Structures are given as structure tokens and as C-alpha cells.
Amino acid sequence: MAKVTVREGFLDDWLLLEPRIADSDVEGSPDQWAALAEAIRQRGAYHARRCAVEVQGDRVALWSPRNSRGRAGIVTLAEADALVESIEAALRAREGGR
Numbered sequence: 001m002a003k004v005t006v007r008e009g010f011l012d013d014w015l016l017l018e019p020r021i022a023d024s025d026v027e028g029s030p031d032q033w034a035a036l037a038e039a040i041r042q043r044g045a046y047h048a049r050r051c052a053v054e055v056q057g058d059r060v061a062l063w064s065p066r067n068s069r070g071r072a073g074i075v076t077l078a079e080a081d082a083l084v085e086s087i088e089a090a091l092r093a094r095e096g097g098r
Helices: 030-041 077-096
Strands: 005-008 017-020 045-047 051-058 059-063 073-076
Touching: 005 077, 017 077, 030 045, 030 051, 030 077, 051 077, 059 077, 073 077
Parallel strands: none
Antiparallel strands: 005 017, 045 051, 051 059, 059 073
């Protein structure tokens, strides 16, 4: 699988998972992405309106509770840990730009 990262979304103050690995876009506010990253770090779960994560052993499911039609994107734990780094870098960059 290609490296999973976050990028700026189409709305101000919005981040989007890239590439699209679920059956809909996984997106959310910086605060939601920070909570999602913490859930991965804690090997737990987090659910918001448009972004959710659940660590299931050595696999991690990512999806949009609002828009997904039953197909979560599944990544390895290592890929999810790399996503945490991407989220944190994106959040630091946003803070530096304000």
C-alpha cells in the first residue's frame, strides 16, 4: 500500500487522509486528527463524524462514520504509526503558519 498521510482539505482548517483507502474520504478538523493520532498511539479507538479509527491487533481500520458504506480502509500497525507522524507534522506546520 502507498504511504498513508494527511493533507490540507478543501475547507479551511480541515485535513484529509491520502490516498483514499476507505469507500469515502476520511477527513476532519485538526483537533479530530490529534485525537485520532492519540487513539492510534494508545492502540485504542476514536470516532468523530467524518473520521474514525480502531486498532485491531496488528491492523488498523480507518473510515468516515458519516459517509462510509461499510468498507473501512485497513492499514498495518506500522503504517498507522507512520500516519501518526504525518498527522503530527501537519499539525505542527499549521501551528507555525498561524
